[in-house]
Amino acid sequence: MIISLLSLNYEDLKKQLLPEDKIVLYSCNACVKACGIAGTEKMDKLAEMLISDGYNVIGTDLISIGCTANLIEKRRIDMQKKVMYDAATVVIPLICEDGFEGAEHVFKDKKLIPVAKTVGIGNFTADRGVVLTTPFESTGLALNADGYTISELADQLNLQKEFFDSACEEKQNNKSISLKVNGEIIQTDKGENLLTACLENGIDIPHLCSHNDLSDYGACRMCLVKIKGFRDLAPACCVEVQEGMDVCTVDEELNECRETILELVMASGQHNCLTCAKGIPSPMGACELQGLIRNFGIEESSYDQNIDKLPEDSSSPVIMHDPNKCILCGRCVRACEEIAGLSNIGFVNRGDKTAVVAGLNVEMNQSACAGCKVCIDVCPTGALTEKVLYFSGSEWTPSRKYVEL
Numbered sequence: 001m002i003i004s005l006l007s008l009n010y011e012d013l014k015k016q017l018l019p020e021d022k023i024v025l026y027s028c029n030a031c032v033k034a035c036g037i038a039g040t041e042k043m044d045k046l047a048e049m050l051i052s053d054g055y056n057v058i059g060t061d062l063i064s065i066g067c068t069a070n071l072i073e074k075r076r077i078d079m080q081k082k083v084m085y086d087a088a089t090v091v092i093p094l095i096c097e098d099g100f101e102g103a104e105h106v107f108k109d110k111k112l113i114p115v116a117k118t119v120g121i122g123n124f125t126a127d128r129g130v131v132l133t134t135p136f137e138s139t140g141l142a143l144n145a146d147g148y149t150i151s152e153l154a155d156q157l158n159l160q161k162e163f164f165d166s167a168c169e170e171k172q173n174n175k176s177i178s179l180k181v182n183g184e185i186i187q188t189d190k191g192e193n194l195l196t197a198c199l200e201n202g203i204d205i206p207h208l209c210s211h212n213d214l215s216d217y218g219a220c221r222m223c224l225v226k227i228k229g230f231r232d233l234a235p236a237c238c239v240e241v242q243e244g245m246d247v248c249t250v251d252e253e254l255n256e257c258r259e260t261i262l263e264l265v266m267a268s269g270q271h272n273c274l275t276c277a278k279g280i281p282s283p284m285g286a287c288e289l290q291g292l293i294r295n296f297g298i299e300e301s302s303y304d305q306n307i308d309k310l311p312e313d314s315s316s317p318v319i320m321h322d323p324n325k326c327i328l329c330g331r332c333v334r335a336c337e338e339i340a341g342l343s344n345i346g347f348v349n350r351g352d353k354t355a356v357v358a359g360l361n362v363e364m365n366q367s368a369c370a371g372c373k374v375c376i377d378v379c380p381t382g383a384l385t386e387k388v389l390y391f392s393g394s395e396w397t398p399s400r401k402y403v404e405l
Contacts, residue, residue: 001031001034001121001122001123001124001130002031002032002067002096002098002118002120002121003031003035003118003119003120003121003122003130003132003150003153004031004032004035004037004096004097004116004117004118004119005035005037005116005117005119005150005153005154005157005159005160005161006037006115006116006117006159006160006162006163006164007114007115007116007117007159007160008115008160009160009164010049010164013092013113013115013164014050014053014055016113017050017055017090017113019054019055020056020089021055021056021089021090021111022056022058022087022088022089022090023050023055023056023057023058023088023089023090023091023092024057024058024059024060024061024084024085024088024090024091024092025043025046025047025057025059025060025061025091025092025093025094026043026060026061026062026063026066026072026075026091026092026093026094026095027039027040027042027043027060027061027062027063027066027093027094027095028063028064028065028066028067028093028094028095028096028099029062029063029064029065029066029213029339029374029377030064030065030066030067030372030373030377031096032066032094032095032096032099032116034124034130035130035150036130036150036162036163037094037115037116037163038066038094038095039062039094039213040062040212040213041212042094042163043060043062043094044060045163045164046092046094046163046164047060049164058084058087058088059081059084059088061075061081061084062213062338062339063075063339063340063341064335064339064340064341064370064372064373064374065370065372065373065374066093066094066095066096066099066102066103067095067096067098067099067102068102068370068372069102069105069106070370071340071341071370071372072099072102072103072106073106074341074342075341076106076107078341081341085107088110089110089111090110090111090112090113091103091107091110091111091112091113092112092113092115093112093114093115094115094116095116096116096118097114097116097117097118098118100112100114100116117157117159118136119132119135119136119139119141119153119157119159120132120133120134120135120136120139120141121133121134122134122147122148123147124282125147128147128149129149129150130149130150131146131147131148131149132147132148132149132153133147135148139157141156141157176189176190177189177190177192177197177241177242177243178243178244179197179241179242179243179244179245179246179247180244180245180246180247181198181201181203181247181248181249182203182247182248182249182250184203186198186201186203187201188200188201188241190241191240191241192240192241193216193236193237193238193239193240193241194225194227194234194236194237194239194240194241194245194247195207195210195223195235195236195237195239196212196237197241198236198247198249203249205223205225205236205249206222206223206258206292206295207220207222207223207236207237208220208222208265208288208289208292208327208329208380209222209237209329209330209331210223210237211331211334211335211378213335213338213339213378214331214334214335214338214339214378215334215338216237216238217237217238217329217330217334218235218237218238219328219329219330220261220327220329221235221257221261222258222261222262222292223235223236223237224236224254224257224258225239225247225248225249225254226247226248226249226251226253226254227239227245227246227247227248228245228246228247229246233254233257236249255296258292258296259296259298262289262292262293262296262298263298263301263302263303264301264303265289265327266293266298266300266301266303267301267303267304267305267306268306268327269306269323269324269325269326269327270309270322270324270325271289271290271293271325271327271381273290273325273382276290276325276382276385277320277382277385277386277388278290278379278381278382278385279382285377285378285380287380287381287382288380288381289327289380289381290381309324310323310324310355311323312324313358313363313364314387315363315364315365315366316363316364316365316369316371316387317365317371317387318371318373318386318387319364319369319371319373319375319376319384319385319386319387320384320385320386320387321358321364321383321384322382322383322384322385323355323356323383324383325381325382325383326355326356326381326383327380327381327383328347328354328356329380330347331375331378331379331380332345332356332375332378332379332383332384333345333346333347333356334378335374335375335377335378336374336375339374340370340372340374340375342368342369342370344358344359344367344368344369344370345357345358345375348361356383373386
């Protein structure tokens with residue numbers, strides 16, 4: 001993992017902008033997101049701050065991995081993004097320094113403002129978060145067996161500890177919609193969907209197909225809620241909030257629905273697993289399905305188990321695809337289209353034969369996969385995981401290893 005920190009504060013950023021500028025923000029969704037200075041949430045936060053200060057932000061764009069120049073080039077000419085990028089006079093990439101060099105190549109006709117300083121290579125730890133283990137020589141930092149946390153790096157290198165958060169807090173008190181959830185009044189923004197509004201206010205609603213980086217989908221039905229005036233249960237991820245809405249997110253009936261859904265999912269594939277790469281804590285997320293199963297106290301499914309085992313696809317150098325753990329949530333399909341801009345992943349067949357495949361139903365390495373791993377980051381199960389290989393022998397024969405418990 002490449003470790004980067006924010007290199008300037010909000011006031012310094014504004015000094016580089018003019019009132020007449022047309023600004024586009026784009027964000028990497030990989031290493032810098034894990035470091036806390038990129039991703040959808042940070043990008044949207046910065047956009048809101050600039051707009052509230054009178055600047056003209058004409059668009060935002062999330063890119064799966066910003067240091068891959070060909071992905072940035074594809075976004076620049078993408079039919080849905082081209083008009084936005086052509087109109088921009090300023091582009092602010094939330095990206096590492098290596099990615100910024102690629103951005104300079106792609107946006108030669110634009111003013112680019114760098115916001116990050118890349119300081120070395122590191123990893124994620126469960127107790128200390130992201131740590132720098134191998135600092136670049138230019139930082140002047142000595143090797144440290146324990147590594148440096150983000151906070152320690154900011155202090156030693158005079159960089160920013162957080163992402164403009166202190167400046168942003170002053171601008172977050174303008175929520176325009178009030179609604180009642182489980183008897184409690186909450187505030188949210190106009191146009192927000194109900195699931196996001198609840199999660200932002202600390203009200204948990206179980207969900208699997210929804211993801212804050214992706215479009216609404218409403219496939220898993222885990223987020224069904226009761227809304228006063230609605231005849232049927234409604235998926236919270238697909239309901240836009242309304243002033244005065246009265247919502248119930250948890251009761252006996254809703255819990256029974258969710259338990260039934262989880263048991264059906266468990267029976268549909270090989271989900272009762274003890275070892276899986278998605279069970280390891282990560283800044284990009286762990287197995288959400290197993291988390292829900294544990295939260296609901298489900299030990300086994302009441303339904304007949306599907307014993308048909310589909311072949312795994314290990315052809316990609318970076319991605320392992322196990323269709324037996326897929327729940328058809330559609331996250332990877334939407335992520336490949338909306339974040340990577342490739343539309344390389346899709347559904348085939350119908351009914352109980354429906355499956356997620358790459359390209360024209362070929363192995364991953366025979367498709368247009370860029371290896372950006374955005375599908376891995378959004379997958380809520382172990383269906384898509386980062387491929388870990390060990391090599392042995394004089395011929396460096398690759399083999400896949402499993403964690404032994």
